Amino acid sequence: MYYTEYETEPREKRMKRKWKGVKDVLAAAEAGSGEFRERLGALGACARDFKDWDDYAKIPPLRKKDLIEWQREHGIGWFLNGRPGELRRIYQSPGPIYDPEGREPDYWAWSEGFFAAGFRPGDLAQMTFSYHMTPAGLMLEEPLRDIGCAVIPAGPGNTEKQIEFLTELPVNAFIGMASYLKVIGEKAVALGLDPLADFHLEKAYVAAEPLPESLRREVQEMFGITVRQGYGTADVGCIAYECRELGGMHLSNYRHVEICDPATGLPVPDGEVGEVVVTPFFTDYPLVRLATGDLSSMDLSHCACGRTARKLTGWKGRADDTTKVKGQFIYPGQAATVFSRYPAISGWQIRVKHVSGRDVLVVVAETAQPFDTESFEADFQATMKLRPVVETCVPGTLPENAPRLVDERTFD
Ligand SMILES: [Zn+2]
Structure with a gap:
């Protein structure tokens, strides 16, 4: 039993259909998105120059941290192919980042x-x-x-x-x-x-x-x-999903998904671990090659459920200096705004741990004098949507240039 005929179509047919989706996104992005026009300008290219998947893979990915920064700098309208009032909804998720939702049915494709x-x-x-x-x-x-x-x-x-x-x-x-x-x-x-x-x-x-x-x-x-x-994100909705057979997640029929080298943005050979780069077929908020920061790899084997879409093997960590805890991304830059309100804290590090089956966010704060940890925890929670456990230590405990965020979790 399948929801649509797309789920069982031969790969060649699917990739043809997806190419049409990507071409529509490119045209909409060139027409409406200031961000994409800037990317094209840097390449000295126009949307028509991209004639196949190999060409497409050479477009530098849009990084999530740039999306956050540029939304703040230029406003959401800079990214939209239309007016904000022509959308269905606009959400805000931590970053902070605005997530526009268009009016097409099953927009998020879940x-x-x-x-x-x-x-x-x-x-x-x-x-x-x-x-x-x-x-x-x-x-x-x-x-x-x-x-x-x-x-x-x-x-x-x-x-x-x-x-x-x-x-x-x-x-x-x-x-x-x-x-x-x-x-x-x-x-x-x-x-x-x-x-x-x-x-x-x-x-x-x-x-x-x-x-x-x-x-x-x-x-x-x-x-x-x-x-x-x-598996999905607040920006693009569904990227992949499990079937009854398990063993990975089938790629969405409504997004083009690539596994790329986080440094170059170019696709890695099939089966290798890399960053998940997604192009949803949105034309009102065109996101060309959005780099999610998530690491995964592609499984090319046939699935017994009969769906022909390739599978993602699962989450293999984060490509950049952010991680996900209880569904929320932790951005050290956002956390820094909380720490800046507590001058007694001279150094800090956020550690994500997995303790008896639960994720725990530990804030290690270097301080020479006591401070109100309870109000700090509330303050941190108000900004980051997660309540931390604060551990204090004397200044100099953390090594010099220690990373702001350390994910100590291991996953089986
Ligand atoms: Zn399956």
């Missing part, structure tokens, strides 16, 4: 992923991604309604309320972070409930954080469900 994960008409789904400012909640709700599911817009947090919905209503599908579903299960047990008997869940669609197989197994067994993940 429908095929949900369908591949077993979502069907008549499912009752509980959405625990945020509907506030960031696109996650709405981005993932609309495809569910397209498929014919009903959605409970629960949003994140308020775990006891989540448990109330999950036990009082016949909710058979969960959407959110796997780590949060685990929190819900643990809380339910603490309240004297049995996640296998007292919940009606059959499946979960998870995203926004790396999914270790140990966590998938744990949550599947806890609730007796099937867990499938999607």
Whole structure:
């Protein structure tokens, strides 16, 4: 069972269709995006000069940190092929970065992923991604309604309320972070409930954080469900998604996805690890070769599910100095604005750790005098959307030129 005929089309046909998508993006970007015209100008090229995939791969990728900086410098209109009022929505995600949403149906292209994960008409789904400012909640709700599911817009947090919905209503599908579903299960047990008997869940669609197989197994067994993940970003929506066979994530039929050398932006040989570079087929907000900063590789083997799209092998880390914790990117530059308000802190480092199944954000602060760590934690959380654990040490503890951000997590 497939959602559209695109999922099983021969590669040659798919690449032809994708080339048409990319050509439309190039034309729209040249016509409307000041950013892309500047990139073309630096190459001394125009959109018509790119005649095949090899040509296309020579366009330098658009880096996320540049997107953030240039949005601030030039305004969102500089990137748009049309007026902001002609969009459907504009979100803001941490960076801060604006994420425009156009008016085409299934704009973020998650429908095929949900369908591949077993979502069907008549499912009752509980959405625990945020509907506030960031696109996650709405981005993932609309495809569910397209498929014919009903959605409970629960949003994140308020775990006891989540448990109330999950036990009082016949909710058979969960959407959110796997780590949060685990929190819900643990809380339910603490309240004297049995996640296998007292919940009606059959499946979960998870995203926004790396999914270790140990966590998938744990949550599947806890609730007796099937867990499938999607991979995407707030800028481009769905990039790839799992099918029932697992073993990687099929590439979206609505984006051109390349694995590139983070230094040169050129595609690496098939199978090698590199940075995921995506071109969504958006014409109102053309993003030509957006470098996600995520590392992955391409699996060319045939999938038993019958889908012919190649698979991404999964998340292999970050290509630059940012990482993702609990669905949020940590940008050291953004964190620096918080530290600058605490003159007692002379040096700092952010460490991401994985402690007993949970991601923990540790802020190491060098200080010669005590400071109000509690208000610092609240301040940090207000800006970065994550509450840190503060560890203080005497000045000189951190090595000179120590990186601002260290990801100490390992994934199986
Ligand atoms: Zn498959």
